[in-house]
Amino acid sequence: MRTHHTGPEYLVQTAAMARRFYLEGKSKMEIADEFGISRFKVARTLESALRDGLIRLEIQLPAELDADLSDALRTRYGLRHAIVIDARQEVPDDTVQATRRLGAVTADLLAEIVTEDDVLGMVWGPEVEAVGLGLTTLARCTVVQLCGVTPLRPVDVTAVEAVRRAATIARGAVYPIYAPLLLPDATAARMLREQPGIVDAVRHFGAVTKAVVTVGGWGPGLSTVYDGLSEAEREDYRRRGVCAEVAGRLLDAEGNTLVPELAERTIAISFDELRAVPDVILMADGIQRATAASAALRTGLFNGVVTDAAVARTLL
Template sequence: MLDVARAYYLHDRSKVDIARQTGLSRWQVARVLADARDSGLVTIHVADDDPGARDLAGQVRDALGISEVIVVDRGASTALTPSIDAVASGLAEYLSETVRAGETLGIVWSRIVEALPGKLRSMAPCDVVQLAGALTFPGNRVGSVEVIRQVARVAEGTAHPIYAPLVAPTGETAAALRRAPEIAKVLDRAVHADRAVVGIGTWTREGSSILPLLPEELVSATAAAGAAAVISGRVIDADGQAIDVGVDEHILGVSLDQLRGIPSVIGACAGAHRADAVRAAVRGGLVDVLIADEPLARALLGS
């Protein structure tokens, strides 16, 4: 275990190289590394040069009443979207430290999740399942299915994607897709995930991935009903309760109640403009862990 840990963490050897040298499989190497962390033989320390961020995280955790809050500083990031880049890095670190071998990790696409594979260096062997239907984009953007496959590759686990759109054109189409055996199997696996990663959107054209895909009259009716946030394709009001004036029948994915049943739901968000949406998700019991940038954290405290 010590030899494998030294090769991987100190000498930056790949799991493939270590497997070749030791005669283990790549999966066995990953399992040894996970056991080394679990046993305390390996500990991971992330340097934090801003004690204020820890204090801010504690204040937000107490204000929201959730189990854990991590506040990241975008620092000297040169990315075009530094806050998204920083939160994606924080999410990658959190998953690397908390996911255990044999677990199932559920993922919903967001701009932060899109950046996750490039930040995720290692993770315990686990299956990765898509919690909601696919979003695809032109050019070199990374969509839902690609993210699932890339994260599963890092974890050396099995990817369980959904090859069907998040928003179906009609309720009948969505219902037929849910009954398809290959999709029903993935959704059943998603319901039994050990952890989930979600974004929390606002009911605006810029803040929600589903709003531009819906008929305008349905968008207006949902706004009039008090839409405050979108999570995993589901719309909620300021108290975190479901709003459904016709959107849900178009959505392919886990329900809000099924999301609440997942033991640990991690919300990864950036931007002060999402504060009300985050509060709504927390009030609805839909988020257990929050990873946020500093502007969002301060907005959640009203400062």
């Protein structure tokens, strides 16, 4: 025999309560007043309906976002921002398309979190160039380039296009760096840092409130610094434990800084300056950078990450 708890009145009232609470946004107290019952009974009714399957909640995100991995990554590393894209939609080995999708999602995140009170800092890199391509809206803010570009590429307007595009969309001031990230020696780097345009950008490092930073792995095509060094230097640093590069600084697997003297040859924001930035988002592009991404997160510099599912699973 059917109990009163599953009778028609119970069912239609529960459905009505669920509609008020989940769809119309009414409080349990407002629902209680409408139906002449206590708010505790409203709460028990909704809980029972969820448990028994009368109410079924569905969370529907865009197919490219992995909600479970994003939440797990946020919890595991104590992050404020954690976005994981589902790489299963990619064509195998299509790294260009994967980078573009990661850039587009990061661009959407910046559109969501950057305000008119912010100063946005962006390192140079293919991933950040993809962010620039994906940007369609951004709050009015100043944009600062946080490091030089690859020494294997001409230092022209296209090399800093992402920074300039972000500033154009944000309708704010822009401070690009028309210089290589890695110089042949400390003297050359020191001379470039004294150039007026670079001085202007470096002076704004301390004002940055949100930053997008990429991580490089220790291998060909995975790091601007790696590609700019001699083979002897690469192998020497590998033997010393280098597995990652962030803003021209080299890291071991535990996130410790190695080869500090190399910083004298680079034009980039320092780790001390990055630690002072309230929001620093790490872009980790591709499974080949998973170890490097782990090292980067161990530095404690980052409170946000945008990556793909393969990297996220490795980090977890």
